[in-house]
Amino acid sequence: MTLVAFIASHRDEFAARLGEHVVLVLVSTAIAAAIGIPLGIIAARRPSIAKPIVALANLAQTIPSLALFGFLIPLPFLGGIGTRTALVALTLYAILPVLRGTITGITGVQASVIECAVAMGLTPRQVLTHVQWPLALPSIVSGLRVAVVIGVGTATIASAIGAGGLGDYIFRGLAMVDSTVILAGAVPAALLALACDAALALAGRLADPRRRSPCLAIALATILAVSAGAAVWASAAAGGGDVIVGSKNFTEQIVLGELVAQAIEREGLNVERRFNLGGTAIAHQALISGGIDTYVEYSGTSLTAIFDLPPSTDANQVFAQVRDRYAALGVTVMPRLGYNNTFAILVRKADADRLGLKTIGDLNTLPNARAGFGYEFLERPDGYKGLSASYGLRIAGQPRIMDLNLIYRAVASNEIDVTAGDATSGQIASLDLAVLEDDRHYFPAYEAVPLVRAPTLLRYPQVAEALRKLGGAITDADMRRMNYAVDGEKQDPFQVARAFLDKIETHAQSR
C-alpha cells in the first residue's frame, strides 16, 4: 500500500520515468532489430561469417553493463552521458538475441523445402521473402522477446549515466535505504517486462501463418503505437530545463542535488535533475561533456580521483589546487558549502563499546576483523592501502568489494566488521554504528564544493547567485541531520532540501 501511495504522490515524475524507460527499451530494440535481422540473414546464408559475428555479439553480451557504460562515456558521438549512451549500450545487448533468433529461424528451415523452392524457379530473393522469412518469423519474434525482456531489466542501470528510467527509483531507494522507493522502480519494471513479453507473445502468434488475423494485427499495432506515443510524450514532458543539475548516487548527493536544484529554481530558472550518476568518473565526464551543468563534488575527491594528485590534509591548499585545475577544464569552483565530508572508519557501536575501540589504530584489537569497502575506496590513493600502511593495520584476508549503499547495512547485519563510510552519513546514527577517530590525520580534506560549467554561469548569472547563498551555509551537523532525515526518518529528499532552504532564507532575512 505504501508503494501505491508513493507512486500516487509522485505521479508526474513516475510517468516521466516510466516513459523514459519504455522509450529506451523500444528504441534500442528497434535499432537492434534493424541491425540484427539483416545481419542474421546474411550470417545464415554464409556460415563462414556467422561464427565471428555471433562471437562478437556474444562478447558484447558478456561485458557487465556498468563497465560497458564506462567504456562508452569517453567515446565521441556514441558516448557522453545520458540517453544516447544508454541506447548504444542497450542496443549492443539486444543485438545478440535478435541475431540468434534470426539465424536459428533461417537455418532451421528444412533443406528439402528450400530445394523445392529453388527447383521451382524462385530467385534467391524470392526464396528469402516467400519461404525463409515467413518460416523464420516466429523464431525472430522470440529473439525480439528475449531482447525486450533483457532490455527492460538492463535499462534500469541506464539511470547510472543519467538516462533516467525506472532505475532512478531503484538507485535512489538503495541510496536512501528505503525499500518502498526501490520497489517503486523494481515492481513497475517487472510488470513492464511481463507486459512486453505478453505483447510480443501475441505478435509471435501473428507470425504463425495459421493464426494470422487482421484484427489481431491491428490491435497489436494500436497497442504499440499508443504506448510508444505515450512514452515519448511522458518522457518529453519531463525534460527541457534551463540548467541540468546532477548528483552521484548516494543519499547526501541526492540531498545536495535537491538543495542546488531548488536554490536555482528559487532564482526563477527551470531545472532538470540528473541524479544518481553512477560514480565520480561518470559525474565528472557528464560535467565536462555538458551532460550536466553543475554538481557538488568533494575537494579531496577531485584532487586525488580526478586530477591524480597526492592527497593533502590542508583544506585551503586543496581547494586552491582544485580550483586551478578545474579552471583549465572550463569549470568554475563555487564557494565551499561549509562542511567536510571525509571518510569515516565505521564499526558496530556494540563492538566499539565492548572492546573500547576509539581510534582507527584500535582496529588491531578487533579479533578476526572482516573488512568490506566500496570499490572506489579500495582503488583510490587515499584509500585502503595507505590507511593500512599509515596505521599498521593487520586485517587478514582481502577486503570484500561492496556497493557504497550497502556497506552500512553490511556492518550492522554482521556480514563484515569494519568499513569506510561518509562521515556525514545519516546511516551511522540510524544503524547504530560508531566512528573511529582518525588521530593520525590520514584522511585529507573533503570539503563540499559546487562545480559549474563556466558557459552556464555566463548564460545564467542567477546560478552563481543561488550558489553564493548556499556558500558556507551547511555545517557537518546540518548535513548529518539531513542525511538522517532521509535515511532514518524516510523523508523525501525534496522536502528535506526545501525545509533547509526555507530555514536559511528566514535566517538571512532576520539578519
Next chain:
Amino acid sequence: MLRDVSIDIRKSETVALVGRSGSGKTTLLRLINRLSEPDAGSVMVHGKPANTWDPIELRRQIGYVIQDAGLFPHMTVGSNISLVPRLLMWPAEKIAARVDELLRMVGLEPAEFEGRWPDQLSGGQRQRVGLARALAADPPLLLMDEPFGAIDTITKSELHAEFTRLKAMLHRAVVLVTHDISEAFALADRVAVLHDGQIVAFDVPAAVRASSDPRVAALVS
C-alpha cells in the same frame, strides 16, 4: 561421381533412373534443372545447352517433385500450388481456375483441400499436392525424385495407378528417380539402370528385365 553417362529423353516419354543409393541417379536428375552442374560434358534441355539457360527461366519450365513433397508448411494447399503462377503474375481468375483444375486432376476435391495446411494431409495426399504444384505452370518436363519413397504400400499402388492415368493424359517428358526397380518397370517407358556412376542398361522394361548383366540382375531379383 557420374562417368561416361549419355542419355537422351524424348518428348512425352517417362524414363526411370534406377539404382542403389550412391549410384548417381539423383545427381543425374539434378543436372537437368541445374541444381548441380557437371564438371565435364554437357546437358541439353529443350534443345539448348543447360548452361546457356538462365537457371530461373530453365527451372520454371521444369516441374520438380521430391520424396515427402517438400510442401511449404506456411502455405495452404491452394497457395502451394499457385505460388509459381502468382510469381508469374497470372490474373487471379486464371490462377483460381488452374488450382481447381489441378486439384481435380490429382484426385483431391478442391472445396475440401484447397484451404488445408500441409500437415493436415496424409502422406499420399501431400504427394498428390506436390505433383499438382509441379504441374502448375504446365512445364513440358517433369522431374520426380523418389516421389513414392515415403508412402505405404497400399497408397503407393493407388498412386501408381493414378500416375499411369495422368501420364496418358499429360503427354510430357517425365524423369523418375527410384531405388525400386519394380516401380520403374510399372511406370516407365524406358528404364536406365545406374551403377557406380555409370549407366549399365537403358532400354524398355522387358529388355532390362531380361538383361544378363549381373549388376542389373542383382536389382531385378
